[in-house]
Amino acid sequence: MNRTVALALTALTTTAYAIAPGPALLSVNQAKKVAKSVISADQCRNILTFIASDALLGRDTPSPGLDAAAEFLAYNLRKWGAKPGGDNGSFFQKVTLYRSQLDTNSAVIVGGTTTLRYGSQFVVSRGQGDLNGPAVFIDNEVGTTDVKGKIVFMAESVSLAEDRVAVDKGAVAVIRDQGATGADWTNFARSFNRPVGGFGLTAPNATAQAPRILMESTAFASIKSSPMVRLLVERKTETATTQNVVAIVEGSDPKLKSEYVALGAHLDHIGVRSTGDGDRIFNGADDDGSGTTAILAIAEAALTAKERAKRSLLFVWHFGEEKGLWGSSYFTNNPTVPITSIVAQLNIDMCGRSRMAGDTNPRNATLTDPNSIYVIGTTMMSTRLGELVHKTNADFLKVNYDPRYDDPKDPNRFYYRSDHYNYAQKGIPICFWFDGVHEDYHGVGDEVSKIDFNKIEKTAQTVFVTAVAVANEPVRPPVDKPLRP
Numbered sequence: 001m002n003r004t005v006a007l008a009l010t011a012l013t014t015t016a017y018a019i020a021p022g023p024a025l026l027s028v029n030q031a032k033k034v035a036k037s038v039i040s041a042d043q044c045r046n047i048l049t050f051i052a053s054d055a056l057l058g059r060d061t062p063s064p065g066l067d068a069a070a071e072f073l074a075y076n077l078r079k080w081g082a083k084p085g086g087d088n089g090s091f092f093q094k095v096t097l098y099r100s101q102l103d104t105n106s107a108v109i110v111g112g113t114t115t116l117r118y119g120s121q122f123v124v125s126r127g128q129g130d131l132n133g134p135a136v137f138i139d140n141e142v143g144t145t146d147v148k149g150k151i152v153f154m155a156e157s158v159s160l161a162e163d164r165v166a167v168d169k170g171a172v173a174v175i176r177d178q179g180a181t182g183a184d185w186t187n188f189a190r191s192f193n194r195p196v197g198g199f200g201l202t203a204p205n206a207t208a209q210a211p212r213i214l215m216e217s218t219a220f221a222s223i224k225s226s227p228m229v230r231l232l233v234e235r236k237t238e239t240a241t242t243q244n245v246v247a248i249v250e251g252s253d254p255k256l257k258s259e260y261v262a263l264g265a266h267l268d269h270i271g272v273r274s275t276g277d278g279d280r281i282f283n284g285a286d287d288d289g290s291g292t293t294a295i296l297a298i299a300e301a302a303l304t305a306k307e308r309a310k311r312s313l314l315f316v317w318h319f320g321e322e323k324g325l326w327g328s329s330y331f332t333n334n335p336t337v338p339i340t341s342i343v344a345q346l347n348i349d350m351c352g353r354s355r356m357a358g359d360t361n362p363r364n365a366t367l368t369d370p371n372s373i374y375v376i377g378t379t380m381m382s383t384r385l386g387e388l389v390h391k392t393n394a395d396f397l398k399v400n401y402d403p404r405y406d407d408p409k410d411p412n413r414f415y416y417r418s419d420h421y422n423y424a425q426k427g428i429p430i431c432f433w434f435d436g437v438h439e440d441y442h443g444v445g446d447e448v449s450k451i452d453f454n455k456i457e458k459t460a461q462t463v464f465v466t467a468v469a470v471a472n473e474p475v476r477p478p479v480d481k482p483l484r485p
């Protein structure tokens with residue numbers, strides 16, 4: 001190499017280094033100091049008092065309350081200098097939800113003259129379509145009757161299972177005598193009247209299901225022998241938007257920073273109840289306001305430290321956990337970083353309640369005491385991750401890690417019941433922190449006033465240091481055991 005060029009290259013390299021020096025390494029010992037100085041019960045109280053406030057109306061998915069909680073997380077993450085990990089340089093991974101809405105002008109038309117109306121004469125239990133075709137009446141069982149391409153009238157006496165038999169044999173719709181008239185029918189129709197379904201993650205398939213209609217008995221009798229029937233059941237699809245909140249704290253190792261230790265909680269809860277006296281808001285202070293708070297406190301600690309762990313930290317607050325682990329399902333199927341770059345997922349779902357001395361309520365019998373918490377997942381998938389989780393705790397706050405549910409065969413199935421399981425299914429080893437079921441679990445009494453903030457503090461401090469220990473591992477924790485032993 002020519003000497004002049006070599007000198008110029010040296011100068012360039014030196015200059016580049018001077019402009020952008022990487023952050024120094026955050027050791028596990030430094031992480032302990034940061035944890036103790038940044039993460040506190042007071043800080044957690046401040047966060048949770050907003051997250052679980054009545055103003056957010058129980059953070060249902062989707063809802064403006066859940067959106068407000070997401071904006072609150074983003075506001076803080078932006079202020080502390082986190083790197084957005086969502087869509088288009090934002091902290092949000094936006095997701096469309098769908099629900100089906102029945103057109104209440106739906107009708108059953110016979111011979112162009114008799115028109116039966118939704119609600120007063122029939123209700124729709126499933127399906128949709130504009131069908132005009134031959135009809136056949138069944139009064140015992142489908143048997144050998146040719147129902148292919150036909151609209152099938154089912155007498156009340158016919159077993160409900162025959163509805164499925166008819167559709168399997170090619171029937172395009174089933175109209176069933178509900179066996180009710182007058183006030184009985186009115187009461188049934190009112191209780192059944194669900195023109196609007198619940199939201200879901202997938203768009204309803206308009207043609208997937210043959211319509212099934214439940215009909216008032218007099219109306220049914222008047223048309224059951226008609227040879228031709230037109231069925232007009234229309235639905236429209238309504239959409240709503242919700243989001244995961246995603247943030248990154250970049251690692252300091254030039255190579256390992258492209259790998260991530262994921263930390264998660266669920267931001268949503270179950271909203272408000274429509275009936276009942278008094279308090280109707282499910283605040284979800286423990287479930288999972290406490291985990292949401294702990295993960296946000298960990299983000300503040302990670303961003304306050306001047307140093308950085310080797311690997312990056314990936315923070316994900318999930319929507320729709322209460323609906324069926326929706327947000328984690330969506331994130332793991334549509335990850336904003338390569339899914340194979342996530343080396344572990346640490347999930348906190350409930351870490352804010354403690355069984356106090358003298359509490360004899362049987363509904364709190366399995367709630368952990370102030371210095372205990374259940375850890376789940378340390379005996380599964382990765383021996384090394386399990387070792388790190390236990391060793392970090394033993395060398396730090398020595399929380400009593402109760403292993404009772406740390407077993408895939410546990411009859412409560414807690415291993416399968418929160419967001420971490422969607423990560424585990426993608427081959428990512430997990431650990432799950434959980435305080436136990438209690439008297440206010442999924443009740444309106446899950447409120448801030450009952451929270452043990454020292455427990456959130458201890459859990460957040462411990463999980464932060466654990467995340468740094470995993471992030472600093474020379475080799476990512478190997479998966480050496482199957483997902484389901």
Ligand SMILES: [Zn+2]
Nearest residue numbers: 287288349350
């Ligand atoms: Zn939960």
